[in-house]
Amino acid sequence: MATDSVAVQLTGIEKRFPGVIANHDVNLTVRTGTIHAIVGENGAGKSTLMKTLYGMHQPEAGTITVFGEQKVFRSPSDAIAAGIGMVHQHFMLADNLTVLENIILGYEPTKGGRIQYGEARTKLLQIMTQSGTHVDLDAPVSDLGVGQRQRVEILKVLFRGARILILDEPTAVLVPQEVDELFSNLHRLVDDGATIIFISHKLDEVLTVSDDITVIRAGTTVAEVQPKEVTRLKLAELMVGSELPSPHGRASEVGTLVRLQLDHITVAGPGDKHALDDVSFEIREGEVLGIAGVEGNGQFELCETIIGLIKPLSGTLAMEGENITHTSPHHRLMNGLSYIPFDRHREGLLLEAPLWENTLLGRDGDPQFLKGPFINATAAKADSRQVIDQFDVRTPSELVPAYALSGGNQQKLLVGRELSSHPRVLIAAHPTRGVDVGAQAAIWEKLRAARDAGLAVLLISADLEEVIGLSDRILVMFDGCINAHLTPAEATPELLGTYMTGGVQEVAS
Ligand SMILES: Nc1ncnc2c1ncn2[C@@H]1O[C@H](COP(=O)(O)OP(=O)(O)O)[C@@H](O)[C@H]1O
Numbered sequence: 001m002a003t004d005s006v007a008v009q010l011t012g013i014e015k016r017f018p019g020v021i022a023n024h025d026v027n028l029t030v031r032t033g034t035i036h037a038i039v040g041e042n043g044a045g046k047s048t049l050m051k052t053l054y055g056m057h058q059p060e061a062g063t064i065t066v067f068g069e070q071k072v073f074r075s076p077s078d079a080i081a082a083g084i085g086m087v088h089q090h091f092m093l094a095d096n097l098t099v100l101e102n103i104i105l106g107y108e109p110t111k112g113g114r115i116q117y118g119e120a121r122t123k124l125l126q127i128m129t130q131s132g133t134h135v136d137l138d139a140p141v142s143d144l145g146v147g148q149r150q151r152v153e154i155l156k157v158l159f160r161g162a163r164i165l166i167l168d169e170p171t172a173v174l175v176p177q178e179v180d181e182l183f184s185n186l187h188r189l190v191d192d193g194a195t196i197i198f199i200s201h202k203l204d205e206v207l208t209v210s211d212d213i214t215v216i217r218a219g220t221t222v223a224e225v226q227p228k229e230v231t232r233l234k235l236a237e238l239m240v241g242s243e244l245p246s247p248h249g250r251a252s253e254v255g256t257l258v259r260l261q262l263d264h265i266t267v268a269g270p271g272d273k274h275a276l277d278d279v280s281f282e283i284r285e286g287e288v289l290g291i292a293g294v295e296g297n298g299q300f301e302l303c304e305t306i307i308g309l310i311k312p313l314s315g316t317l318a319m320e321g322e323n324i325t326h327t328s329p330h331h332r333l334m335n336g337l338s339y340i341p342f343d344r345h346r347e348g349l350l351l352e353a354p355l356w357e358n359t360l361l362g363r364d365g366d367p368q369f370l371k372g373p374f375i376n377a378t379a380a381k382a383d384s385r386q387v388i389d390q391f392d393v394r395t396p397s398e399l400v401p402a403y404a405l406s407g408g409n410q411q412k413l414l415v416g417r418e419l420s421s422h423p424r425v426l427i428a429a430h431p432t433r434g435v436d437v438g439a440q441a442a443i444w445e446k447l448r449a450a451r452d453a454g455l456a457v458l459l460i461s462a463d464l465e466e467v468i469g470l471s472d473r474i475l476v477m478f479d480g481c482i483n484a485h486l487t488p489a490e491a492t493p494e495l496l497g498t499y500m501t502g503g504v505q506e507v508a509s
């Protein structure tokens with residue numbers, strides 16, 4: 001291959017952290033003008049590798065060559081100067097600034113010391129048209145949803161002149177329509193001569209959109225394949241390095257005790273709309289009730305109402321016969337309710353805090369973690385090690401901060417924490433979102449085991465295969481209402497999709 005047709009060449013990269021070899025002997029060749037996917041299990045070392053390419057980490061060994069020129073990046077600004085841009089897994093935007101201010105931050109065009117907003121705007125409008133990536137430049141970032149924030153991050157990278165774009169799990173946070181749009185925009189960029197490196201766990205999308213695929217396992221590159229040459233299963237097996245666990249059957253019985261009951265719950269929404277409109281259902285011991293729906297159709301409000309963070313306008317809520325409609329979230333959490341929240345970064349974990357403080361979160365009133373009025377750190381750490389162990393959280397110890405874990409390991413920790421308080425009702429919002437196939441299978445297994453032991457689970461998921469595979473019954477939410485009720489046997493992704501977009505279920509007579 002001629003060197004000018006290679007955008008990035010990494011050779012023998014090694015990167016260590018205290019107690020961890022995140023990357024060793026990594027070799028990667030990315031052809032100019034292609035979409036190159038990096039796949040691998042959580043903790044395999046994908047983000048570390050990309051941060052090294054982006055100048056955020058300095059490798060212990062190995063070389064980085066960009067467009068045929070060997071480089072040493074001391075910081076991201078060196079990488080940016082070489083034409084590399086990175087959109088991180090967790091966005092790094094300033095909430096209090098507008099979209100325009102965020103994009104140009106640190107790279108403001110100036111004249112005589114004054115920022116040339118007009119010039120920046122003109123350039124951005126051109127970039128938006130060219131890339132198909134549109135956002136309201138004057139909107140405050142705090143008003144934007146996750147999909148729009150991602151577009152801001154992409155525009156920021158393009159504004160700085162990147163010709164090589166790294167996207168770390170860009171689709172983990174997007175709904176299907178947004179994913180399609182993202183990929184069509186990435187294709188436009190590639191047509192325009194850009195090179196895209198993207199990390200993903202979703203093998204179907206990797207197989208559809210990428211030109212080349214590099215598989216990383218346990219810190220090193222183990223295969224480079226082309227989508228035509230592999231099946232989804234083969235790719236998954238390359239990732240985990242062995243044959244995959246087969247999907248489980250459903251053996252447990254649903255009991256008779258009603259653990260959670262919602263009766264005619266209505267919740268205020270924006271304007272005079274209702275976020276939830278007359279929602280009723282019950283979940284019994286040992287039962288998983290799945291909720292399918294396009295995000296934003298009331299699922300979030302449903303969870304927050306059950307937890308007690310939202311007060312319903314009308315209707316009642318009961319746990320095992322006790323009316324809890326007017327009780328506090330604390331009361332509910334202390335009495336058998338658990339919550340795997342929508343956004344593990346915003347609501348679930350303290351990223352700066354060590355793992356043992358994270359596993360203690362929400363359970364710090366539990367006498368087993370108290371010594372008089374104080375936290376019994378020894379007990380909390382021992383408990384944390386147990387969660388880490390039982391839920392296969394890959395980490396050197398309970399003392400490392402949560403941000404050092406990969407997404408899948410963070411999620412396993414969170415699920416572990418919620419299940420280790422032995423709840424009787426669990427709200428599981430997207431329990432495996434953004435995690436790889438190995439971690440997903442592990443989380444499913446734990447949820448199934450807890451269900452078999454009598455747990456009632458409300459499962460909210462955008463992954464329809466997950467909803468169908470885990471649930472005993474499935475409800476579809478649309479526009480704050482429940483508009484279909486199916487068994488997993490009759491549900492298909494297509495049928496669910498019809499109801500999710502407002503199709504009405506025919507009622508059997
Ligand atoms: N800043 C860091 N400090 C310590 N360990 C880290 C840091 N970043 C990543 N690691 C560790 O390096 C390994 C690879 O992590 P990562 O590159 O995030 O994996 P992936 O992106 O493939 O999920 C993991 O064991 C992770 O805990």
Ligand SMILES: [Mg+2]
Binds near residue numbers: 046047089406407
């Ligand atoms: Mg990662």
